[in-house]
Each structure stands twice: as C-alpha cells, then as structure tokens.
Amino acid sequence: xxxxxxxxxxxxxxxxxxxxxxxxxxxxxxxxxxxxxxxxxxxxxxxxxxxxxxxxxxxxxxxxxxxxxxxxxxxxxxxxxxxxxxxxxxxxxxxxxxxxxxxxxxxxxxxxxxxxxxxxxxxxxxxxxxxxxxxxxxxxxxxxxxxxxxxxxxxxxxxxxxxxxxxxxxxxxxxxxxxxxxxxxxxxxxxxxxxxxxxxxxxxxxxxxxxxxxxxxxxxxxxxxxxxxxxxxxxxxxxx
Numbered sequence: 160x161x162x163x164x165x166x167x168x169x170x171x172x173x174x175x176x177x178x179x180x181x182x183x184x185x186x187x188x189x190x191x192x193x194x195x196x197x198x199x200x201x202x203x204x205x206x207x208x209x210x211x212x213x214x215x216x217x218x219x220x221x222x223x224x225x226x227x228x229x230x231x232x233x234x235x236x237x238x239x240x241x242x243x244x245x246x247x248x249x250x251x252x253x254x255x256x257x258x259x260x261x262x263x264x265x266x267x268x269x270x271x272x273x274x275x276x277x278x279x280x281x282x283x284x285x286x287x288x289x290x291x292x293x294x295x296x297x298x299x300x301x302x303x304x305x306x307x308x309x310x311x312x313x314x315x316x317x318x319x320x321x322x323x324x325x326x327x328x329x330x331x332x333x334x335x336x337x338x339x340x341x342x343x344x345x346x347x348x349x350x351x352x353x354x355x356x357x358x359x360x361x362x363x364x365x366x367x368x369x370x371x372x373x374x375x376x377x378x379x380x381x382x383x384x385x386x387x388x389x390x391x392x393x394x395x396x397x398x399x
Contacts, residue, residue: 210379
C-alpha cells in the first residue's frame with residue numbers, strides 16, 4: 160500500500176472535523192480588491208493576505224471577482240468565510256478573515272509533510288508521515304495487525320514536532336540566506352500539513368550553509384532557525 164495514500168487519507172479524514180464550507184454563487188461586484196485586503200460585499204467578511212508561507216493544497220470553486228479582474232476561489236476543506244485564495248495558478252496566495260490571527264508554524268500544528276526539490280518545477284521526493292492517531296481507521300488497523308516493532312507505515316512525527324518546536328524558539332541572527340552563503344543543492348521545501356487546517360500547507364525551507372550549519376527558513380516570518388540534527392539527517396535521505 161503506497162504511503163502517499165496515508166497523507167491523502169489524513170486530509171480527507173481531518174476535513175470531517177472542519178465546519179462545512181458554504182459555497183455561494185459567484186459574487187460580481189463593482190468594487191475592487193488589492194493584494195493586501197478586501198471585503199466580500201455579499202457576506203461582509205473582510206479578508207487580509209496571509210503570509211507567503213501559506214498555500215492552498217487544492218483551490219476550489221470561483222468565489223468572488225471584482226471589476227479589476229482580481230478573482231478568488233474557495234479552498235478545498237476550508238470554510239470560505241474563513242479562508243479563500245486568489246486565482247493565480249500554482250502559486251495561489253491565501254487570504255484569511257480579518258478576525259483570524261496570522262498563522263505561524265506553531266499555531267498551524269503540523270502533523271505531517273511533503274518534501275519537494277524546487278527547481279524550474281516542484282519535484283516531489285517523499286513525505287514525512289503522521290503518527291498513528293491521525294491516520295484513517297483502516298491504516299490504524301493495518302498497523303495493529305503487525306507484530307510489535309514492525310510497521311508497514313513509518314511514523315515520522317518526531318521530525319515534524321522537532322521542526323515545530325525549533326521554529327517556535329529564537330531565530331538565528333543571520334535571518335536570511337544571502338546569495339553565496341548556501342549550499343543550493345541542499346535546499347528542500349518542506350510543505351507542512353495540518354489536521355487543524357486540512358486545506359492548507361505551510362512552506363518551510365531546509366538549507367545548509369557553506370560553513371556546514373543546518374537551518375529551517377520560515378517563508379512567513381522570513382527568519383531562519385537552527386535545524387535539529389535529527390531533522391537534517393532525515394531530510395538528507397532525500398538528497399542522497
């Protein structure tokens with residue numbers, strides 16, 4: 160059974176916990192929106208741009224559009240009264256209702272991740288699996304059917320929680336990897352997944368500096384954090 164199905168199952172099951180998203184007819188308004196904030200005239204909800212770290216996993220139906228041709232879509236598994244995304248293919252920005260606090264790595268509460276190598280296109284390398292309790296019951300039963308110490312699905316949650324904890328602490332003073340200071344071949348995009356926000360992914364970049372130190376870069380805060388050794392060793396398995 161492919162591990163990819165585990166994460167897909169995670170997203171599907173976690174979505175049941177979300178409030179049901181209302182899908183109204185497309186709002187066409189004579190107003191306009193900008194890249195930072197706007198108000199949906201049908202609902203009165205003010206939306207503000209989330210940090211660049213957040214992306215939708217899957218954009219849904221067209222939700223509203225404005226005279227200046229800015230268009231916004233629902234996000235699969237998220238309530239559009241809370242989160243929507245713009246209509247930019249592949250790099251959609253996420254917008255949140257103004258009464259929702261900005262999401263950080265800690266509040267995102269990651270439980271799993273997809274790992275990519277970003278070049279001209281995003282190349283999927285693998286995933287860090289969630290712990291058992293976040294998996295579909297069928298996968299939990301499969302795990303239980305194996306003898307103690309054996310499992311068909313690796314539990315990578317220790318690495319996910321280590322990333323969360325490291326990025327909840329103090330950042331390094333050298334907060335941005337300057338050109339010429341990074342081993343570019345080492346860079347990986349870790350797209351964190353959450354049961355709290357099943358329709359979103361939070362992007363963290365792993366990189367190794369030329370002096371041999373490992374870091375985690377937060378696209379949201381634009382800060383770099385010391386990467387735990389266990390996480391670095393696990394991620395280097397994708398670079399071997």
